Amino acid sequence: MRILGIDPGSAFTGWGIIEDKSGMLKLxxxxxxxPKGKGKENFAxxxxxxxxxxxxxxxxxxxxxxxxxxxxxxxxxxxxxxLGQARGVAVAACANFDIPVFDYAxxxxxxxxxxxxxxxxEQVAFMVGKILGVNIKQFRLDTTDALAIAVCHSSMRKFYAxxxx
Amino acid sequence: MRILGIDPGSAFTGWGIIEDKSGMLKLxxxxxxxPKGKGKENFAxxxxxxxxxxxxxxxxxxxxxxxxxxxxxxxxxxxxxxLGQARGVAVAACANFDIPVFDYAxxxxxxxxxxxxxxxxEQVAFMVGKILGVNIKQFRLDTTDALAIAVCHSSMRKFYAxxxx
Numbered sequence: 545m546r547i548l549g550i551d552p553g554s555a556f557t558g559w560g561i562i563e564d565k566s567g568m569l570k571l572x573x574x575x576x577x578x579p580k581g582k583g584k585e586n587f588a589x590x591x592x593x594x595x596x597x598x599x600x601x602x603x604x605x606x607x608x609x610x611x612x613x614x615x616x617x618x619x620x621x622x623x624x625x626x627l628g629q630a631r632g633v634a635v636a637a638c639a640n641f642d643i644p645v646f647d648y649a650x651x652x653x654x655x656x657x658x659x660x661x662x663x664x665x666e667q668v669a670f671m672v673g674k675i676l677g678v679n680i681k682q683f684r685l686d687t688t689d690a691l692a693i694a695v696c697h698s699s700m701r702k703f704y705a706x707x708x709x
Numbered sequence: 710m711r712i713l714g715i716d717p718g719s720a721f722t723g724w725g726i727i728e729d730k731s732g733m734l735k736l737x738x739x740x741x742x743x744p745k746g747k748g749k750e751n752f753a754x755x756x757x758x759x760x761x762x763x764x765x766x767x768x769x770x771x772x773x774x775x776x777x778x779x780x781x782x783x784x785x786x787x788x789x790x791x792l793g794q795a796r797g798v799a800v801a802a803c804a805n806f807d808i809p810v811f812d813y814a815x816x817x818x819x820x821x822x823x824x825x826x827x828x829x830x831e832q833v834a835f836m837v838g839k840i841l842g843v844n845i846k847q848f849r850l851d852t853t854d855a856l857a858i859a860v861c862h863s864s865m866r867k868f869y870a871x872x873x874x
Contacts, residue, residue, distance in 0.1 A: 587812070588777070588800050588810040589810075591800055592800055592803075592804035592810070595800070595801040595805075596804060614752075616786075616787055618786040619786075621781075621785065621788075623786075624783070624787075624789030624790045625780060625790075625793040628796070629793040629794065629796050630797065631790070632756060632793060632794035632795065632798045632800075632801065633797045633798065633800065633801040633804075634797075635756055635757060635760070635797075635798065636756075636757070636760040636801035639757035639760050639761060639798075645754075647752070647753060
């Protein structure tokens with residue numbers, strides 16, 4: 545079972561592919577999608593770039609399920625609109641390959657990994673490193689966040705399968 | 710030149726295809742995409758539905774350019790996140806066919822059609838009907854808004870071509 549975790553953002557979109565072999569998790573690949581340019585002018589181009597890069601990643605690794613961070617709040621409406629659009633293209637990329645998308649609130653991800661819903665990003669990153677057995681120092685926090693969502697989904701998916709009818 | 714206008718929304722996404730033959734505008738088709746279901750649970754499914762329906766529309770009518778309403782404000786962050794995601798899948802659907810996406814602020818659309826930036830939706834709808842020579846009574850305001858964006862783009866695109874290098 546391959547899981548794609550995505551931490552969407554219009555400036556940095558973190559992504560990670562993990563493999564779940566009967567509970568043993570392994571990191572396959574991960575990274576950050578960083579569209580060039582700034583400003584409103586080419587915002588559509590920037591999120592198109594995120595979309596197309598995700599299409600390439602999915603086509604290459606062929607994950608069977610994806611988990612994307614669900615966000616309910618943002619600093620302001622403009623930030624929320626940008627974040628929403630980045631999330632939208634991530635969902636669209638998965639829909640393009642008919643990969644089911646699972647939503648996790650940031651607190652659920654933190655709880656699944658660290659045990660508390662208010663853990664900070666560094667604690668989450670540390671646990672991602674422990675669980676996947678990799679040195680996370682080399683990764684950005686966007687990447688470790690994406691991996692955390694994938695790890696969270698790997699532990700929640702059985703539960704999801706039971707309750708989601 | 711075929712133009713696709715989109716008025717994105719997670720509950721109702723209006724769309725319209727117009728044809729511009731040396732300045733003469735003609736309505737080809739239009740409608741509203743209305744995903745089933747409500748609530749957070751299946752939000753990803755709902756915006757995937759918008760995405761897939763737009764893919765079908767684009768594949769069928771093969772527009773050469775698209776215009777999508779750019780929004781900078783929303784009632785609150787949650788509304789903005791939902792709206793942003795609907796806009797994101799619209800941009801992704803266009804990116805999938807390499808159709809350039811042009812952004813227009815609601816005030817620009819109103820100004821282009823009615824002459825004032827603060828015109829209400831009904832006035833915009835009335836002008837859409839006049840310009841395209843159709844009875845707009847049969848359409849929802851989401852649809853006439855989408856058509857308005859397409860009409861706006863048809864008049865702005867020459868200007869865009871001159872200034873956008």
